Amino acid sequence: MTATTAPAAVRRRLPGTPAWWSGAGATAAALSLLIVTVLWAGNGGVSEVTGGDAITAIGRLTGLYASDLLLLQVLLMARIPLAERAFGQDRLARWHRWTGFTSFWLMVLHIVTITVGYAAGANPFTTLWDLVLTYPGMLLAAAGTLALVMVVVTSMRAARRRLRYESWHLLHLYAYLGVGLALPHQIWTGGDFTGTAWARAYWWTLYLAAAGAVLAYRIALPLIRNRRHRLTVSRVVAEGPGLTSVYLTGERLADLPVRAGQFFHWRFLDGPGWTRANPFSLSATPHGDALRITVKAAGDGSSRVASLKPGTRVLFEGPYGKLTGESWAGEPIVLMACGIGITPLLSLLGELPCRDGEATLVYRARTDADLAFRDELEWFADRRGVRVVPLTGPRARGASWLPGSLAGAGDAEALRQVAPRIAAARVYICGPEEWAAAAKAAALAAGARPDRVHTELFAW
Template identity: 70%
Template sequence: MTATAVPTRAPRTRPSATPRWYADVGGSIAALSLLVVVALWVSDGGVRQVVTLSAWGRLTGLLASDLMLLQVLLMARIPLVERAFGQDRLARWHRWAGFGSFWLMVVHIVTITGLLTELWDMIWNYPGMLLAAAGTLALVMVVVTSIRAARRKLRYESWHLLHLYAYLGVGLALPHQLWTGTDFTGSTAATVYWWTLYGVSAGAVLAYRVGLPAWRNWRHRLVVTRVVSEGPGLTSVYLRGERLGELPVRAGQFFQWRFLDGAGWSRANPYSLSATPHGDQLRITVKNLGDGSSRVAGLRPGTRVLFEGPYGKLTGETYTGGPVVMVACGIGVTPLLSLLGELPYRPGEATLIYRARGEAELAFRSELEWFAQHRGVRVVTLLGPRADRPGWLPAGLAGHRDAETLRQLVPRIADSHLYVCGPRAWAASVRGAALEAGVAADRLHTELFSW
């Protein structure tokens, strides 16, 4: 192992822990926005007309618009929101809000327009309706490609590009709401509310998805310094930049990366840090799973890098000591490696359970040996193909109960902080086993590989 790869803890000022009440306040504000929409509908005569389809059409349209804008805010990369909830939860809520908004929009269209001929007449003759129709088609495309079965058939890069059309759909929907929507312009309170929500949503996207990344890239100027093969289909990239000690990143987090090495640079890919951030150097490790990841092995030193982040809540911000257990599947070991270098556990307190198909897929052997020798980390490998039944154990242990096996591997599991990283279904199985084994929910931290 080279000196630059030694996983010592980073001499940097890490971001402070996020107060737990941040999440409660954020969730309350989101729920309150829906109540405000209903209240504005009631004040504009909605209850008096409740027996009519048009009244329900107005309400569903308003709720659809509110959820649509909440979707935008959920994925606007607002640092405070990211720190409070983490990407996993935000992405899940974003998806739920998206499907809810879509079906409310369908009900809105059906109840307001009725017959197909009336719909056609409204699109051609009502102000802003042609734009709204185009926006609706864009949103339909986003929804269809967000269905799990459709996502499996798309490359991540293609799905991500198509998903950006959601912004176009939201933007095209605005004119018809302002020109023909009496619920938007019928009262001063309604006008102020909707303009404020649209303004905050647009401002958040411009500030945190454009402005903040642009400023950080200008300030830190990341470049590739080394590219190292870690095994079949596995490549580590070392990056260096300016004033990286000022970057508010913690071990366990990930970034969206763009490598300026030619065609394809415009498509960002999410990769976790695979080593504790130290000084002016970062390291990521990438498994060859598609077009974007396959290019990484061919990167040359000196290649400029654009990044967005850091993101993710798989961090040690709530860990203050005591037993810690990390459970990784395949490439999921990378963020856990960075955490092993940062967390202040004592010798003998840390256990890493590493799940892989076989010996050839075990990566970072020398670093794991370093952790075992210098920091007393106990490394347990679980090898073999998947079991026929749902669960996190390999086929060779399929006859054992998930929770009981976890207790046997880690007798102090109920007193431990648990960090889990791997595919969604597998991580959910680990989480279920951990809860059954007595791990407290607030000590269970997960990062799932899905999109």
């Protein structure tokens, strides 16, 4: 056992998340689109439609929707603690992706309809060229549009599979540039932004809220926490083939509002490449004197971890994620991990004060050699009565969470066999996206309640 693995259950005394937060957030997002529609109608949108200029009116409205969703997209990933605690980064990332693509296509429709409307039967390409060159702020808007096109293209699944995480993340930051470059043309030429005092108040409030959230939670809060806690690498331990644990110490870590199961974005100040952050989960329960992460070598950033030296300074952002014991109310526990997905679940085992025999850990790996943390898992089995079920072998064909050797039993039935109390349990799932989706489907089919199934995906 290591110093950062819980010798007994450790319950972090952090505030819970009020149940109404998630509903309030979703309502606010829907309300923003309603407000945009009302402002558009009040600024002549309806009369434009009935007056025969429907194409231009649609162009105005789609541009407003695109701008609203673009700013909501920024807010979704601004790392606002309230939103992170209410939804978890998995859900925020999915909504961010949905609003991003929706905003992009609304922006394209805005450009097409406004151009056709202004052309009034003339050559639309000539009209678009004139708009870009002669209207105030349009050159900047065109540059912002190109930046957003690059972000959207590189966010498509086919493109992401061909990019390193570090490269994708750097390109993704150009979305902020796209938003910033779009602002001048909206302020200078957008009557729907400046036509009424209500419109000006709404749009300036939304822009300032998005910019303020980014400055406060993506920049200021990490700077404050890094200055306060001053993390450094204390030691580096090889856990297995391509698997490395990093032990971190710092100042006043007991004040860091982190729970087992959460993750941070890390930067190690060890030379070139330190500016690129990588998300790694805690792999042991945080105790206030040290933290531990475990990293699988899968790219340039993660491969560098094995060569870190004690004393290396560490910058971090977080904590993030909702794969925690916050909502656990004493039910049996089933944890389902695949590969490096074992790390947050291992930290959860140290925090949840489950009774002897009440927890089952199902651990999928390709081979026996890929099963990490054997000593710690044995400790949890011997001292805490955790039932550890390793399942090794190549994955079955199709959308299955099982190894091929067990696929004949069926996903849900096999889960009932290895975790007989699955229907009454709180279930925690972590692993690659497709595997986690299959594991979640099996848990639900086996009788687990949807509100008791929690997932964290290792995907970007």
